[in-house]
Amino acid sequence: MPLVEIRKLTKEFVKGDEKITPLREVDLDIQEGEFLSLMGPSGTGKSTLLNLLAGIDRPTSGQILVRGTDVTRLSRGRLADWRAANIGYIFQTHNLIPVLTAYENVELPLLLLPMAAAERRKRVDIALAAVDLTDRAGHYPRQLSGGQEQRVGIARAIVANPTIVVADEPTGDLDTRTAEQILQLIEQLNVELGMTLFMVTHDPKAASVAARRLHLDEGRLIEAAAKKPALVPDDARRRT
């Protein structure tokens, strides 16, 4: 049974006199541990699909079943609880809370879960170690580089061990070299930790990291390429 089942998902909105339908009866299955990238021209609804999957937007019609729960039917409050337990969100612009340190930013999602302080500390330490930022734990976002900020954002997304991690143009704000490092890190999450990942990008190079690549064209999903091997070579992993 797929981890995520998206059925006949449609999203419409009105802009002026025009009715726009970025998603038209989209169907998609995501298996546990899969790494998907979604490409497409700007304004085609890539981020809309990601936001619907992340439970921060509502579809006009259709279903999104995650482990059997139809998230489109949850109330605002329950949907927030569901996000806390199931979604890790990596933003394009990092969106760290400026008044909190890297450690506190990573700890934020855990504050919403019933968890003892010691367990929280342990998980944050592990997440920061995973993104190689243990020595920056006490730094504020303004004291970090763009790449480091994105690493903190990734640690925050994975710290609660979510059902699915969504990434919206995670390298869009970074220079080429840093973007490569971030992509390797994201790939590691999938390969080494077995995390299910759904990444939206307009960069073909970034999309190629994913095992399964999708295109969104005129509101419809197209499977773009055959799956490439899930595991990356050892030397690539070591560079991270």
Next chain:
Amino acid sequence: MFRFAPYVLKSLWRHRARTALTVSGTAVALFVFCIVASVQEGLDRLARSSEAHRTLVVFQENQFCPANSRLPEDYARTIAELPGVRDVVPMRVLTNNCRASLDVVVFYGLPPGQLGTVRDLKLRSGSLAEFEGRSDAALVGQTVARRRQLDVGSSFTLGEVTVAVVGVFASSVAAEDNFIYTHLDFLQRAPGSNSVGIVTQFEVVLADHADPEPTAAAIDAQFHGGPVATATRTKGVFQREAIGDLAELIRFAQWLGYACLGLVFSLVATTTVMAVQDRIKEHAVLQTLGLRPMRVFRLVLAESLLLAIAGGLLGIGHGILLLSGWGFAIGTEGVAIALEPSFRLVGLGTLVAASVGLLAGLAPGYQAARTEIVAALRQA
């Protein structure tokens, strides 16, 4: 909720200048509120004291200032014989100012042996025996002693009257702490007084069963055709009438207190609205991470509450310090209203500050909770 306390505190600290200005503005407003409330409290205490209902004050008819009331001292014998009267104490009252004043000094001259009959005083220093044995001796209320820096052994002069301080007392009625007690005949014979055999008023202590109003009417009836007519009222009514104009002002000042609360509301609400508008995207991020809208609402409310309480405590703290350190009394016509610090004042001020803080946070909190996540995340 407390798990997010660091976030709330750091958010306030992020805009230190704005926070400091709001807290200081709130502090000033709550300081004024505290002083106004203490005046109202003093007025209430005056009306609530047991003496207010069981003691009559006999004054010259149509006179209100102690300087103008001149009653023959021998009226005391006639009053004492009336049914319902337990004791009569003749008093000469000398005040530095018949008009409203914040530094009222009032001398009460009375037979020293009768002091305990009409006043519940506890000596904090000095000797009652010395007071009774020395004609120019004075017992000074602790508040006026603190305000005028008087202690046992010092002397104090008001106009042409100079007394020797032989004791400092504390009274069960806060207003009494602003008075100075001396001998009646000393005040009557004071230079320029020319009032031997003349008193300002009589205080009549009623017997347990006596009804105040008929007794007061009986006293006035006795002297209706005499050389000087009297007006007799319970002490509570007498004080209320003596400070009538002042009470009007105090009631008006209450509106000033309410205006201060309005000011706190505007200040805190403005700051909280600004904080929410600055952080629309941040609140959207928090909701994306899984914060329920109600929790975002409570976080904003907590910020607003903290601002108001911090300012409130600062303002009330300064108010209490001023009231306890300075010993203010506002008085007129020889009647004083003590401005005293009290736990009730601290509690009331804190409660009011908290309530206003919560109210001020409602609308911005609702705005933050209703943030449309996707639209807010698109903001630059």
